[in-house]
Amino acid sequence: MYVGHHTGWKVPPASELYGGKVEQIDDWCSEHLVPESQCIECNPNLYPKPKEFGFCSEHGVSECVLCHPELAQVKGEPQLPKHDTTQAIALLPRPENNSRNTLHRSRVQFASATSVEKYGIDIDLAQERMMSDILTANGEVVFNPTRVAHLMTRVPGTVAAVFKTVGHDVKRNDVIALVDSAQVGHAKSQLLQALVQYRLRRTTVERLRPISSSGAVSGKTLIDAESAMEEAEVMLHSARQAFANLGFE
Incomplete structure (x- = not known):
């Protein structure tokens, strides 16, 4: 059993059984x-x-x-x-x-x-054949990539109108297409709302300041109105920045 497990159940060469070594060539x-x-x-x-x-x-x-x-x-x-x-x-x-x-x-x-x-490595016989000056191959005609600009909008939307197509000459600030985007409309609405709120808060402060000095209203009321105006001004700047990020000034 011992010999079988250690020899893979194969009979070893006689030289190994008697302690000899087989020279490897x-x-x-x-x-x-x-x-x-x-x-x-x-x-x-x-x-x-x-x-x-x-x-x-x-x-x-x-x-x-x-x-x-x-x-x-x-x-x-x-x-x-x-x-x-x-x-x-x-x-x-x-x-x-x-x-x-x-x-x-x-x-x-x-x-x-x-x-x-x-x-x-492929081996083949050298043969003498006629050579042709014309080579037939598949190809694709594309524009010069160094003179092509890929346009994209900053917001998702639907193309409502296209003013320039392939072959038209364009220059800087030309309108290429008109994109109808709900995100732009939402940003514009937020800007108008912030502008109205700021004007309202500013008008309130301008009315309270003269009568506050006479004691008709408390100083706390004026301070609250000024704080509301400053908050409305911050919201207005934020709405303007969001609108500018969409490419509008």
Whole structure:
């Protein structure tokens, strides 16, 4: 029972039963990240490199397949392109390659075919096809975003009238549209109500001050009236500020 629980109910190798150790073979190339036994850089005999022809001064590349078609990995007899490759190369400016660069001698290796699929590498045959100067693609015509202003109202409402549409010239302070908003109406009503209350309180104070000095009314009555006027003035300023916040002066 003890042996079964500690060995996963599997019979261990004889070397482990008698105290021996099984040597683990490290078959991994840490430099090229592939199994050591399959590394073609560390074991050149696995995949010999083709004959090197050096740098091509005519086309500016190393191991030029145009001058040496036998370097091209194709089936059958190597053939040069039917079209003028010189014009294709001269179509756009190309940086000059360094003739002393040796990176082209390094070969890319993967540990397995699964690694190739994981990195999203697709392998296909190189084919010679006609190229077209026209490319068909979907597009969307939009205004220049640096010259477009998106307008919005400070309060919700319903557009009652539109005075400017697409194509019209506009300038500063032009009326673009008229928005009917209940919130603006409420703010205006609050402002008018506060204005009426302030004027009423002020008129009351102006009437009480002359007769208060003669003793016809008590000083407390005048103080209460002045306090009510100051309170009405504060409410008036608050209503004006709320109306100004909506864009009205």
